[in-house]
Amino acid sequence: MEIHTTSYDCQHCPFKSKLYIDLYAEEMQIIDESRKEFFYKKGEVICGEGDDLGNLIYITKGLGKLHKKENMKTDQIINFVVPYDFIGFLSIFSETKSKYSVTAIEDTVACAVPVDIIKQIILSNGKFAMKIIENMSKVTDDILETRFKLNKKHLRGRIAYVILFLSEEVYKNTTFTMPISRKEIAELINMTTENVIRILSEFRQDGIIEIDGKTIKVLDTVLLKKICEAG
Amino acid sequence: MEIHTTSYDCQHCPFKSKLYIDLYAEEMQIIDESRKEFFYKKGEVICGEGDDLGNLIYITKGLGKLHKKENMKTDQIINFVVPYDFIGFLSIFSETKSKYSVTAIEDTVACAVPVDIIKQIILSNGKFAMKIIENMSKVTDDILETRFKLNKKHLRGRIAYVILFLSEEVYKNTTFTMPISRKEIAELINMTTENVIRILSEFRQDGIIEIDGKTIKVLDTVLLKKICEAG
DNA sequence: CGCGGCTTTGATGTTCATCAAGTAAAGTGG
DNA sequence: CCACTTTACTTGATGAACATCAAAGCCGCG
Numbered sequence: 001m002e003i004h005t006t007s008y009d010c011q012h013c014p015f016k017s018k019l020y021i022d023l024y025a026e027e028m029q030i031i032d033e034s035r036k037e038f039f040y041k042k043g044e045v046i047c048g049e050g051d052d053l054g055n056l057i058y059i060t061k062g063l064g065k066l067h068k069k070e071n072m073k074t075d076q077i078i079n080f081v082v083p084y085d086f087i088g089f090l091s092i093f094s095e096t097k098s099k100y101s102v103t104a105i106e107d108t109v110a111c112a113v114p115v116d117i118i119k120q121i122i123l124s125n126g127k128f129a130m131k132i133i134e135n136m137s138k139v140t141d142d143i144l145e146t147r148f149k150l151n152k153k154h155l156r157g158r159i160a161y162v163i164l165f166l167s168e169e170v171y172k173n174t175t176f177t178m179p180i181s182r183k184e185i186a187e188l189i190n191m192t193t194e195n196v197i198r199i200l201s202e203f204r205q206d207g208i209i210e211i212d213g214k215t216i217k218v219l220d221t222v223l224l225k226k227i228c229e230a231g
Numbered sequence: 232m233e234i235h236t237t238s239y240d241c242q243h244c245p246f247k248s249k250l251y252i253d254l255y256a257e258e259m260q261i262i263d264e265s266r267k268e269f270f271y272k273k274g275e276v277i278c279g280e281g282d283d284l285g286n287l288i289y290i291t292k293g294l295g296k297l298h299k300k301e302n303m304k305t306d307q308i309i310n311f312v313v314p315y316d317f318i319g320f321l322s323i324f325s326e327t328k329s330k331y332s333v334t335a336i337e338d339t340v341a342c343a344v345p346v347d348i349i350k351q352i353i354l355s356n357g358k359f360a361m362k363i364i365e366n367m368s369k370v371t372d373d374i375l376e377t378r379f380k381l382n383k384k385h386l387r388g389r390i391a392y393v394i395l396f397l398s399e400e401v402y403k404n405t406t407f408t409m410p411i412s413r414k415e416i417a418e419l420i421n422m423t424t425e426n427v428i429r430i431l432s433e434f435r436q437d438g439i440i441e442i443d444g445k446t447i448k449v450l451d452t453v454l455l456k457k458i459c460e461a462g
Numbered sequence: 463c464g465c466g467g468c469t470t471t472g473a474t475g476t477t478c479a480t481c482a483a484g485t486a487a488a489g490t491g492g
Numbered sequence: 493c494c495a496c497t498t499t500a501c502t503t504g505a506t507g508a509a510c511a512t513c514a515a516a517g518c519c520g521c522g
Contacts, residue, residue, distance in 0.1 A: 076379055078379075090371055090372065091372050092368070093365050094369040094372060119361065122360055123357030123358060124357055126353055126355055126356075129353055130354060133360070133367065134325050137323070137325035141322050141326075141330065143375065144374065145330075147378060148299075151421060155509080183468075183469095191510080192512080193468085193469085194470080194512085195510070198471080201471085385477075412499095414499095422478080423478080423480080424500085425479080425480085425501095425503085428502055429503080432502080432503085464522100465520105465522090466519105466520095466521095468517105469517080469519095470517080470518095471514105471515090471517105474512080475510105475511085476510085476512085477511085478510095479507090479508080479509085484501105485500105485502075485503105486499105487501085488497100489499085490498090491495095491497100
């Protein structure tokens with residue numbers, strides 16, 4: 001991890017429109033002066049389980065995973081963290097130490113703002129507080145809904161979901177490079193590594209996708225969506 | 232449902248300490264004047280899926296379930312709603328219509344405060360906003376943690392969890408009356424009604440619990456906890 | 463180059479859902 | 493209040509979905 005040469009100030013950051021839109025110029029400036037921008041290589045830990053939650057960190061570029069240690073060998077991956085996501089730091093307002101980890105699964109740029117400063121602004125700027133609340137509400141709703149849906153799907157439906165999510169939401173391309181291992185896919189959607197591989201092979205044999213190592217090419221999006229929906 | 236003769240004003244309501252502690256007297260009074268208290272019989276719907284989220288509703292007495300229609304015949308129960316819980320109304324800040332239902336599973340008293348008034352106070356009182364955020368954060372964390380844990384448990388572990396939760400958290404008694412049917416237990420912990428019954432019978436045969444219809448008596452809390460932990 | 467981690471495939475076993483069928487309880491209308 | 497219908501509860505038998513175990517090839521890395 002290294003401190004990034006800041007490419008732009010908060011005023012011109014795309015993230016501004018998401019949360020900071022209602023800030024007064026002085027508030028914006030306080031954040032701008034206190035924040036730090038970090039660059040993480042793929043695989044680097046952005047925030048570890050048990051770390052002090054001193055900063056509100058959000059990702060501005062790249063891709064991460066929000067996860068939690070299950071035991072020595074396995075993680076539970078809660079979900080992906082994409083730019084402008086607020087997630088993973090929800091507990092920042094109720095806990096002092098992080099209950100989760102966030103790890104870069106692509107080269108990632110993150111911004112850290114001391115949580116005390118955020119809290120101060122919440123106290124003084126109601127509109128900002130409201131934005132935070134709305135954002136938390138939305139993010140939470142999303143995770144819960146996704147999780148309940150995934151739980152009811154069969155293995156094929158879950159794999160279909162992951163492929164579609166990465167293809168459509170993250171990379172916006174039918175061909176993409178899997179940012180995570182088979183094992184991690186398993187940890188994300190609650191199945192075994194072996195079955196992840198098995199079902200990816202089935203999809204390949206059925207002509208739904210092409211696989212070349214980490215590279216996936218979606219051939220039949222329509223069918224994939226049917227499998228995802230049907231469960 | 233009937234409008235309840237208000238038993239106390241907000242100032243003396245036990246709920247005050249939970250969220251309203253930082254309110255100024257005038258704010259407290261605004262809430263007190265605009266709120267309505269309702270009484271629900273067991274089985275009555277407190278908030279239906281698709282209803283307008285015009286009010287922030289919280290339960291002050293009784294027990295409810297937060298649930299969502301899965302299809303014609305089955306619900307997904309997200310979790311229980313106990314007094315002083317804020318849950319089920321998280322989406323109130325990001326949606327205009329409820330994505331979930333809340334139904335009384337015991338005789339229940341609920342308080343409804345127009346959400347506009349809550350939002351106004353959030354805007355003007357930062358401490359109150361902060362309390363809301365902290366509460367949301369905690370509640371969300373809880374649900375997610377519980378759900379991830381439950382998913383990894385086997386059927387016996389899940390049933391053990393429900394029995395322990397009701398016995399220890401809700402009724403604080405080793406003997407209690409199940410507020411929900413076998414089918415609803417199944418909908419809460421993602422299994423079939425048949426298996427709920429089967430495993431309850433197993434627990435009875437193993438001398439872990441006594442069953443008389445809806446009445447459950449926990450005989451071996453220690454073993455039950457082991458089953459719950461082991462999964 | 464050898465070690466550990468990731469990937470892959472096959473065989474086996476367990477957990478659990480589904481189906482079936484019957485009893486008990488609870489609501490409904492005449 | 494009683495026949496009727498529906499809903500909840502219960503048990504057993506069967507099969508499908510999935511985890512586990514085993515074994516081998518592959519790749520990166522010290």
